Amino acid sequence: MLDLTDKKALVTGIANNRSIAWGIAQQLHQAGAEMGVTYLPDDRGRFEKKVRDLVSPIDPSLFLPCNVQDDAQIDETFQAVAEKWGKLDILIHCLAFAGKDELSGDFSQTSRDGFKQALDISSYSLTRLAKAAKPLMTEGGSIVTLTYLGGERVVPNYNVMGIAKSALEMSVRYLAAEMGEQNIRVNAISAGPIRTLASSAVGGILDMIHHVEQTAPLKRTVTQTEVGNAATFLCSDLASGITGQVLYVDSGYNIMGM
Ligand code: NAD
Numbered sequence: 001m002l003d004l005t006d007k008k009a010l011v012t013g014i015a016n017n018r019s020i021a022w023g024i025a026q027q028l029h030q031a032g033a034e035m036g037v038t039y040l041p042d043d044r045g046r047f048e049k050k051v052r053d054l055v056s057p058i059d060p061s062l063f064l065p066c067n068v069q070d071d072a073q074i075d076e077t078f079q080a081v082a083e084k085w086g087k088l089d090i091l092i093h094c095l096a097f098a099g100k101d102e103l104s105g106d107f108s109q110t111s112r113d114g115f116k117q118a119l120d121i122s123s124y125s126l127t128r129l130a131k132a133a134k135p136l137m138t139e140g141g142s143i144v145t146l147t148y149l150g151g152e153r154v155v156p157n158y159n160v161m162g163i164a165k166s167a168l169e170m171s172v173r174y175l176a177a178e179m180g181e182q183n184i185r186v187n188a189i190s191a192g193p194i195r196t197l198a199s200s201a202v203g204g205i206l207d208m209i210h211h212v213e214q215t216a217p218l219k220r221t222v223t224q225t226e227v228g229n230a231a232t233f234l235c236s237d238l239a240s241g242i243t244g245q246v247l248y249v250d251s252g253y254n255i256m257g258m
Contacts, residue, residue, distance in 0.1 A: 002031055002232065002233065002236045002238055003031060003032055003236070003237075004028060004031040004032045004033040004089075004090070004232070004235065004236060005031075005032035005033075006032075006034075007032070007033045007034070007089040007090055007235070008033070008034050008036065008081075008085045008087060008088055008089050008090070009025075009028045009033040009034065009035055009036065009089065009090035009091075009092065009235070010036040010037075010038065010062070010077075010081060010088060010090065010091050010092065010133075011024060011025045011028070011035065011036070011037050011038070011092040011094065012038045012066065012068070012091075012092060012093055012094055012095050012129070013092070013093070013094030013095035013146075014037055014039060014051050014054065014055060014094075015039075015040070015047070015050075015051070015196075015197050015198075016050065016051075016054065016197060017054055018194075018195065018196045018197065018224070019094070019196060019197070019224070020094055020146055020191060020194060020196065020224050020227050020228075021092060021094035021095070022054065022055075022224060023223070023224025023225050023226075023227055023228035024092050024094060024144075024224075024227065024228040024231045024232070025037065025055065025058055025092070025228075026058060026225070026228060027225065027228030027229055027231065027232040028090065028092075028228070028231070028232055028235065029058040029059075030232075031232050031236070033089075033090060033235075034061055034085070035055075035058050035059070035060040035061065035062075036060055036061060036062030036063070036064070036081060036084075036085075037051070037055050037058075037060045037062065037063050037064070038063075038064045038065065038066035038077055039051040039052075039063075039064075039065060039066070040065075040066070040067055040095075041065035041066075041067060041073075048065065051063075061084060061085075062080060062081065062084055062085075064076075064077045064080055065077075068095065068121060068125035068128065068129065069120060069121060069125075071128070074128055074129065074132055075132065077132070078132040078133065078136060081136060082136055085136075086136075087136055087137070087138050087139060088133055088136040088137055088141060089137065089139065089140075089141050089142065089235075090141065090142050090143075090144075090235045091129060091130070091133045091141065091142075091143045091144070092144050092145075092231065093125065093126045093129055093130075093143065093144070093145040093146070094145070094146045095121070095122070095125065096118075096121065096122035096146075096161065096164065096165075096198055097117065097118065097121040097122060097198070098114065098117070098118035098122065098159075098160050098161045098164070098201070099114050099117065099118075100201045101114065102114040102115075102118060102159055102160045102161075103157055103158070103159055103160075103161065103201050103202045103203055104157045104159075104202075104203030104204075105157070105159075105203070107159045107160070110159060110160045114160060115160055115163070118160045118161060118163070118164045119160075119163070119164050119167060122161065122164035122165070122168060123164045123165075123167040123168045123171060126143075126145050126168055126171050126172070126175070127171050127175065129143075130143055130175050130179070130186065134179060134182070134184065137179075137182065137184050139183075140182065140183030140184060140185075141182075141183070141184045141185070142184070142185050142186075142187075142234060142235040142239070143175070143179075143184065143185070143186045143187070144186075144187055144188070144189060144231050144234050144235060145168060145172060145186075145187075145188045145189075146188065146189055146191060146227075147165045147168055147169055147188045147189070147190045147191075147246060148161075148162075148165050148190060148191065148193075149190060149192075149250065149253070149254055150162040150165060151163075151164075151165025151166040151168065151169055151190075152165075152166065152169070155208070156203070156204060156208075157202055157203035157204050158202060161202070168188065169188055169246055172186050172187065172188045172244060172245075172246070173244045176243040176244030177244065180243055180244075185234075185239070185240075185242060185243035186243055186244060187234050187239075187242060187243060187244070187245050187246070187247060188245070188246045188247070189227060189230055189231060189234070189246075189247050189248075189249050190246050190247065190248045190249070190250060190254070191222060191227045191249050191250060192212055192216065192221050192222045192249065192250030192251055192253055193205060193208045193209050193212055193221060194221060194222065194223070194224060194227075195209065209221055212250075212251065212253050215253060215256055215258075216250065216251035216252050216253040216256065217251060217252035217253075217255070217256070218251035218252055219251070220251055221251060222249055222250060222251055226249055227249050230247055230249045234247065
């Protein structure tokens with residue numbers, strides 16, 4: 001049964017009500033998980049207030065600042081999880097960033113700093129969060145991250161983020177191989193294009209969405225709730241034999257030749 005009662009779930013990457021992470025958090029909550037939420041802090045605290053108000057209906061028992069480029073904040077986050085819950089069952093890694101300049105035009109123009117930043121935030125962060133989560137997943141666990149088709153095929157303008165997603169997907173496999181012995185499963189969901197803050201930075205995203213609506217077998221894009229349902233499945237006992245995989249939640253778009 002898809003029942004997450006007694007499970008403790010930490011969700012990263014909620015920025016607003018369009019965030020995929022918000023779709024996931026709502027479905028995990030509905031399945032009975034106790035929720036913890038992290039947000040990206042900013043100097044004026046605007047994000048904190050916005051995210052706090054948004055997530056109040058799922059009543060998170062942990063609400064923590066966590067910039068994944070800051071090791072101290074990551075360690076403080078998992079210290080707080082240890083103190084509050086004494087364990088962790090579910091970690092949702094649902095964040096990425098690349099500068100807008102890097103997400104249009106020729107890929108060969110990618111800057112060294114832009115490359116480092118995109119790979120650090122969008123790929124390395126999974127490994128760093130998994131490292132911090134591992135000792136807390138004493139009863140096994142499930143780690144889920146979000147990827148996109150642009151990590152395995154060329155999608156116009158996705159550029160350095162495609163490289164970051166490719167590294168992310170390989171990190172899923174290495175982490176799954178390492179952590180399987182501890183019954184920690186690590187998987188990725190490859191979501192179809194959805195209008196969010198992050199996707200709006202990718203040049204031509206609306207054309208991509210339109211293309212999917214015309215081409216994908218289901219003739220539509222997917223919703224945050226559909227991605228949330230798939231993530232909830234991956235975190236449940238129904239998925240107990242699944243690790244190291246990329247699950248497509250994209251209306252079937254990835255199977256099409258053109
Ligand atoms: P979003 O803008 O709602 O979420 C991105 C999140 O990343 C935000 O909450 C932001 O605060 C967070 N973030 C950025 N830099 C951070 C940092 N240094 N530390 C901590 N958090 C940081 O957009 P989204 O589309 O919901 O993106 C969530 C994930 O889904 C990303 O990995 C994205 O690549 C992936 N994805 C999105 C789509 C899509 O079309 N929207 C498709 C496939 C995969």
